[in-house]
Amino acid sequence: MATMSDKKLDVSLSSEPRWISWGSVGNMRELGLILIIAALSIAMSFASPYFLTWNNFRAMLMSFSVEGIVVVGMTILLIVGAIDLSVGSVVCFAMVVGGYLFLAGVDPWIACLVGIGASGLVGAVMALCVTRIGLHSFIVSLAAMVIVRGLCLAITGGTPLSLFSLPPSFKFIGQGNIYGLPVVIIIFAVVVLIFDFLLRRATVFRKVFYTGSNEKAATYSGIRTDRVKFWCIVLCSTLSGVAGVIYMARFGAATPTFGVGMELNVIAAAVIGGASLKGGSGTILGAILGMALLSVVSSSLILLDVSVYWQDAIRGMILLAAVALDHLLHSRKRTRTEKPAKG
Amino acid sequence: MAQPFVLEATGISKAFGPVRALDGVNFSLRKGEVHALMGENGAGKSTLMNIFDGILRADKGEIRLDGRPVEIVSPQRAQELGIGLVHQEIALCPDVSVAENISMAATNRRRNLLMNYGEVRRRARQVLASLAHDIDPEALVGTLSISEQQIVEIAKALSLDCSILILDEPTAALTGREAAKLFEIMASLKARGISIVYISHRMAEIFANCDRITVLRDGRYICTENVAETGPEEIVRRMVGRHMGDLYPPKNPGSASAPIVLATEALGDGERFADVTMELRQGEILGIAGLIGAGRTETALGICGLNPLKSGRVLLDGRDVTPKSYSDSIANGIVYLSEDRKGAGVFVDLPIDQNVSALDLARISKLGGLLSRTKEQAQAGKLGASLNLKCGSLSDPVSTLSGGNQQKVAIAKMLSVKPKVIVLDEPTRGVDVGAKAEIHRILRDLANAGTGIIAISSELPELIGLCDRVAVIHEGRMVGEVSGENLTEEHIMHLASGLAGERKAHGHHE
Numbered sequence: 072m073a074t075m076s077d078k079k080l081d082v083s084l085s086s087e088p089r090w091i092s093w094g095s096v097g098n099m100r101e102l103g104l105i106l107i108i109a110a111l112s113i114a115m116s117f118a119s120p121y122f123l124t125w126n127n128f129r130a131m132l133m134s135f136s137v138e139g140i141v142v143v144g145m146t147i148l149l150i151v152g153a154i155d156l157s158v159g160s161v162v163c164f165a166m167v168v169g170g171y172l173f174l175a176g177v178d179p180w181i182a183c184l185v186g187i188g189a190s191g192l193v194g195a196v197m198a199l200c201v202t203r204i205g206l207h208s209f210i211v212s213l214a215a216m217v218i219v220r221g222l223c224l225a226i227t228g229g230t231p232l233s234l235f236s237l238p239p240s241f242k243f244i245g246q247g248n249i250y251g252l253p254v255v256i257i258i259f260a261v262v263v264l265i266f267d268f269l270l271r272r273a274t275v276f277r278k279v280f281y282t283g284s285n286e287k288a289a290t291y292s293g294i295r296t297d298r299v300k301f302w303c304i305v306l307c308s309t310l311s312g313v314a315g316v317i318y319m320a321r322f323g324a325a326t327p328t329f330g331v332g333m334e335l336n337v338i339a340a341a342v343i344g345g346a347s348l349k350g351g352s353g354t355i356l357g358a359i360l361g362m363a364l365l366s367v368v369s370s371s372l373i374l375l376d377v378s379v380y381w382q383d384a385i386r387g388m389i390l391l392a393a394v395a396l397d398h399l400l401h402s403r404k405r406t407r408t409e410k411p412a413k414g
Numbered sequence: 415m416a417q418p419f420v421l422e423a424t425g426i427s428k429a430f431g432p433v434r435a436l437d438g439v440n441f442s443l444r445k446g447e448v449h450a451l452m453g454e455n456g457a458g459k460s461t462l463m464n465i466f467d468g469i470l471r472a473d474k475g476e477i478r479l480d481g482r483p484v485e486i487v488s489p490q491r492a493q494e495l496g497i498g499l500v501h502q503e504i505a506l507c508p509d510v511s512v513a514e515n516i517s518m519a520a521t522n523r524r525r526n527l528l529m530n531y532g533e534v535r536r537r538a539r540q541v542l543a544s545l546a547h548d549i550d551p552e553a554l555v556g557t558l559s560i561s562e563q564q565i566v567e568i569a570k571a572l573s574l575d576c577s578i579l580i581l582d583e584p585t586a587a588l589t590g591r592e593a594a595k596l597f598e599i600m601a602s603l604k605a606r607g608i609s610i611v612y613i614s615h616r617m618a619e620i621f622a623n624c625d626r627i628t629v630l631r632d633g634r635y636i637c638t639e640n641v642a643e644t645g646p647e648e649i650v651r652r653m654v655g656r657h658m659g660d661l662y663p664p665k666n667p668g669s670a671s672a673p674i675v676l677a678t679e680a681l682g683d684g685e686r687f688a689d690v691t692m693e694l695r696q697g698e699i700l701g702i703a704g705l706i707g708a709g710r711t712e713t714a715l716g717i718c719g720l721n722p723l724k725s726g727r728v729l730l731d732g733r734d735v736t737p738k739s740y741s742d743s744i745a746n747g748i749v750y751l752s753e754d755r756k757g758a759g760v761f762v763d764l765p766i767d768q769n770v771s772a773l774d775l776a777r778i779s780k781l782g783g784l785l786s787r788t789k790e791q792a793q794a795g796k797l798g799a800s801l802n803l804k805c806g807s808l809s810d811p812v813s814t815l816s817g818g819n820q821q822k823v824a825i826a827k828m829l830s831v832k833p834k835v836i837v838l839d840e841p842t843r844g845v846d847v848g849a850k851a852e853i854h855r856i857l858r859d860l861a862n863a864g865t866g867i868i869a870i871s872s873e874l875p876e877l878i879g880l881c882d883r884v885a886v887i888h889e890g891r892m893v894g895e896v897s898g899e900n901l902t903e904e905h906i907m908h909l910a911s912g913l914a915g916e917r918k919a920h921g922h923h924e
Binding site for chain 1: 720739740741743744750752754757758759760761762763764768772773774775776779783784785827
């Protein structure tokens with residue numbers, strides 16, 4: 072290589088600050104979401120003095136903390152180019168399995184570990200269907216959503232399991248506070264920080280981006296894309312299991328119908344936060360901000376006394392608007408950069 | 415050449431934002447001529463053709479058809495005016511029949527509620543009869559070869575009674591024999607009075623099959639020449655605006671006696687290729703020729719562990735390195751560059767530096783599994799500079815680059831693992847003349863620095879100009895090799911078409 076004669080150094084080296092080089096588009100979106108959330112919050116504080124209080128803030132955080140753990144898994148799954156519609160059922164499954172074992176006399180900590188393991192197993196079965204048989208994750212997880220929900224109903228006989236006898240040390244995960252901060256929020260923050268960091272910096276997770284961006288090119292780079300997909304699906308289900316166990320501790324009950332429709336909220340949050348259904352893009356921070364936006368909107372609608380019947384419609388429209396706006400901005404940017412690039 | 419002009423475009427300008435894609439371009443087309451449009455990628459050829467086809471609107475300029483000024487406002491209008499465009503990339507529906515594909519535009523125009531399949535088939539048969547008898551109108555397009563699909567594309571354009579046919583790099587994916595067939599078809603269309611605009615980078619084809627050549631450079635009109643009155647060197651000079659010198663870098667005659675780097679012994683996958691035995695010497699560029707479907711790519715994939723092998727061995731410096739997977743192969747220093755750049759060569763949506771590091775993340779990580787951005791950028795910067803990569807920032811997605819620079823990213827990706835052998839499949843497909851010469855020089859420099867290079871190409875002039883030796887595959891088997899004096903198109907074609915293979919195979923057995 073050293074023999075090459077004319078070296079026009081047209082390549083810009085990393086002169087820019089590091090945080091920008093981490094994908095400025097992604098950062099722009101995250102900044103945009105923060106601004107939207109801030110603007111909405113300020114507007115709401117005029118409408119309701121209660122809005123910008125620590126109590127309301129904490130209530131909102133609490134409301135999406137546990138679901139936020141599922142969002143982390145879903146975002147990673149979307150990045151690898153798959154999807155999981157079964158998360159709501161799997162959350163419930165961990166809860167029901169853990170609760171059932173506890174009532175059968177098993178130590179609650181072991182019971183909840185088995186619950187999480189059972190969720191991971193559901194993920195492994197789905198992952199095998201996707202990587203070995205070659206089915207699409209949408210169909211596989213749609214089937215799993217129904218099957219697992221059916222299992223939850225079968226295990227409980229359709230009635231909620233009452234877990235009031237859970238020891239306080241266990242309930243602490245879901246109901247306790249440390250220095251006034253709910254444990255749930257702390258767990259959520261830890262999970263988010265760990266996975267956000269890993270997704271940006273770990274080589275293992277870089278392979279997730281490669282696989283999702285172009286599976287064939289990833290294969291042609293020596294990456295075992297099947298393995299990558301397998302572990303992403305298992306991870307998403309396992310995180311759903313973790314969420315299920317926290318819910319169990321928080322509610323002191325295992326309801327077999329819990330988590331119906333959760334997948335939609337979770338996917339919506341990830342997509343608003345920048346994950347693409349085509350795979351290859353997305354960030355944890357963005358997805359969490361997406362979740363926060365949905366939560367602020369919900370909270371606003373409640374404080375504004377908007378009829379419950381209208382709330383879903385409005386949330387759906389916000390999802391559509393956010394995704395459409397993003398797509399339009401993106402495709403404009405792309406045509407602008409692509410066409411003259413050849414000139 | 416007293417034929418009247420069917421199409422005259424004058425002063426065509428088009429800008430995309432601040433970039434002037436076309437600046438006062440003139441182009442004229444006579445009845446029944448084949449007119450080549452040439453220029454480097456980015457010269458404005460496709461933009462001009464998209465304006466003729468109504469996909470884009472010109473900012474300025476006039477288009478006359480048969481002397482009358484026209485406004486081509488949409489592709490549909492272009493169809494009505496008798497202009498048909500066959501895109502570089504095949505745009506057919508693979509899951510429906512040939513006949514339905516051919517009638518797609520006609521079906522679109524019709525107002526009937528129900529499909530008239532009888533008529534669809536009849537039309538298709540009628541159009542195909544004049545082009546290729548061996549294509550079944552009932553067959554699904556996905557089951558056809560690329561060249562057959564190309565013919566279906568042409569049939570689709572012709573089914574609309576077009577009088578002007580634009581072919582945008584139709585031979586990019588064709589082998590010599592398939593291209594020859596296309597030229598026969600073009601000749602017969604020409605005889606029917608159809609005018610053809612022909613876009614290609616292949617000089618030999620153009621000089622053999624076209625009547626006139628118009629050259630564009632950087633969006634500007636440069637010249638129009640009669641083929642009989644000019645030569646390839648002249649046209650290349652006009653295209654690049656400077657003297658290219660020799661089109662190919664000097665070869666390395668000393669490599670014939672150099673030690674063997676890579677050898678394959680009776681390699682086979684039990685299906686697409688068998689008994690492939692070849693040797694690659696230090697400092698040598700070994701070409702692999704063959705018709706499309708002969709098993710060239712499959713063999714390359716086999717050597718690199720991307721396709722499972724059934725039999726045979728791969729030896730690197732005499733050591734058995736028969737791969738079980740591509741990661742094995744990468745670890746051994748044997749890498750593969752795909753023929754399908756956008757589909758398998760690069761990650762178009764990911765940043766340049768992340769593309770470059772994809773083969774081996776361990777090289778840019780620390781603490782056993784955490785990526786180092788500094789190392790990643792430094793690696794991409796260094797390789798990019800050595801390949802003369804032109805880009806804004808290494809954090810830009812690959813999609814912002816031109817074809818040639820995308821290919822350089824793909825090559826940088828290969829080089830990131832400091833390979834001992836690189837197997838390149840169509841290394842310059844869809845790359846403009848300037849970048850092509852640059853890539854050839856890069857490959858030669860790599861060979862001179864000791865990297866073994868195997869290059870597969872459908873372009874015989876490229877193989878002949880670039881390689882020291884060319885091995886020829888016919889129907890999955892090595893049928894011979896040519897080098898030195900014998901390195902000519904005739905010899906390669908003779909072997910590739912299987913004529914010599916029969917004799918040689920017999921000679922071996924008896």
